[in-house]
Amino acid sequence: MKPEMTLQLMDTHAGGDVSRIVTGGVGPLPGSTVRAQMEYLRDNADGLRTLLLEEPYGIPEMSVDLLVPATDPRAVAGYIIMEVMGYPIYSGSNTICTATAVLEAGLVPKLEGQQHFMLESPAGLVSIEATVHDGMVDAITCEGLPSYIQTHRASLRVPGIGEVEYSVAYSGGFYALVDAKALGFDLTLSEERALARTAHAIVEAIQGERCFSHYALGDVGPLPFLHFMGPVEPVADGCFRSRSATYVHPGVICRSTTGTGTSARLALMNLEGRMKPGDRLETISLRQTRFIGELTSVEMEGNYPVVRNRITGKSYVIARSDIVVNCDDPMVTCDGLSRILSRR
Template identity: 25%
Template sequence: MSEDLVDFSNVASYYVTNKTNNNNNNKNSADSSSPCEINQDVKIKTTEMHTAGEPLRIVEKGLPPVLGSTILEKYLYAKLYLDNYRRFLIYEPRGHYDMYGALFVEPDDPQADIAVLFIHNEGYSTMCGHAVIALGRYAVDKGYVKTLSSPETVVNIQCPCGLVKAFVSYNNGKSGAVRFHSVPAYVHSADIKVGVPKFGVITLDISYGGAFYAILPASRLGLDLKTTTLQDLVSAATAVTDAVKKQEKITHPESPDLGFLYGTILTDDLSKVTKGQEGVTTCNICVFAHKEVDRSPTGSGVTARIALMAHKRQIEMNQVVRFVSSSTQSEFTGKAVQEATIGNIKGFTVEVSGQAFYTGESVFTFEEGDVLGKGFLVH
């Protein structure tokens, strides 16, 4: 995907010139000058899913239009004008600190079956693998794909990072497990040294799997994924994220809007893997956004880790690695399927596989006078 940095003044101009009468008449529509407010007319319908334990709230109806000519313009528009809706859906009393969601927007890529923005406790992300796995099933089941085929149906999902191709198991009218190929993944920085308060100078890697992650074994921080408390793991990962943000400049070769650190992944001590070895298993925990803990092994994080492992020649092409979440023991698998380039950087196309499940449907409303009803967090 090649996108220019979005100029906010141009985006605002687009909104002013392209608002329709319908938008002007909609009480819940945002305008070009102020954020959209939550009021008693709000009624939002969602489908609830989870992938390997990580929740996904899929917003189906009730949002104001998300304006913009490209998905990155829509991404920025949502940040500017629809953030009250993110808090409404992600925060308590409807969500919780570690809640995650997806908003449908109109695709601008002609190949896309659907296009989505991802929301969490801090804001918006550029890619989400667990969401892609859930959305692949959802798109097949809800009729977003024109042609269904067995044993797999292909779903093209436009994300802020680019087009992601999901392959949804489909047999006898029922969807199942999903594998996906994300945008090219690559290593941004290998074996760099970063000063982390309370931990000293630590060696780590920064890798991209649709989002950027700092990656390092927990043992370098004197921690263990099995015995260290979750609170201590989260605190340490957050300290690493904060230190990297202060000390390292992260750039994306095609779009400056994508150039930021999303979180830190603490891993076990898996190092050299025997050539052609089957049954390789590794464990990790991902702490992203504002100290948010992924219950799954993290789809974009698995993508970034596979790219890192392939870059360091720890694995071969098409060698399957099993990833286990230290928080839930849930699993994804991943493998590098081919070499790829992003800009002028060599990387890999990575395949990640997992399973998502439906957990329910919701309709969310707001009652005037509810001082907590627009969203709050306790952590």
């Protein structure tokens, strides 16, 4: 018999977005940083991503986070994010889920009350604040990436839709930000498919017309994401609430509002004078799940006011499992897996 290749998994979700945490079964990856290990995985063993996001093991709406040893001694663990569109260097919901899994797997002891630790993402170190109540992880607050508005209130004609006004933010990837009401949406669950179709058309039109470059990182790829913004409602001094929906891939609207989508909203509201450091925005998804974004500071970097921020959400563990990988299965693509998976 051929030896089986197995993976140990912890499935979690934050705001409805399922993140499948790979806790074991993958050997050491080449690379002196988590970013370099991510690039190795992307270029030489992409079969791990496709295996866990495609039939028969998964679906495109999920995400995968591979736990790896941290390369920075200040971090307790590293993690590599894999989604249907590729390898984002950062994600708020994936970070919330990974931090929860690190606690639930015992890599960091769960202490009652608040505790702090660091994770190492492909984008660098991420500060985590975990709140534990009665032995359960009640909330995770993580740093969002520094976010800024690259383009403010541009417009273009989109086939089948008409003239669309949009802004473009960077918050870990480039986001188009559009007003939901102006496009005829109330951001209800019944609109999910129409939102995905509309977002796809707008993203394709923007990609066909323009390219975007980060002021410090340079080319980080084409604009992949779109965030629908509902009306902003003040709920207290310095506290706001807004319905939201985030598109990430053809046919896929995230179950949550996403951490990076929320960070993008903070950058836009700051630029437009509607938020200042210390203010908070609660974003509400089509499924009534919520993230809270806090604008912590604003710094000028080049010509851009760059917003530093924190995202708070809660992740739930929904499954622990081992899966068996059989490369003879015609439904399975094992591209590069033999290089990285352990056998039993």
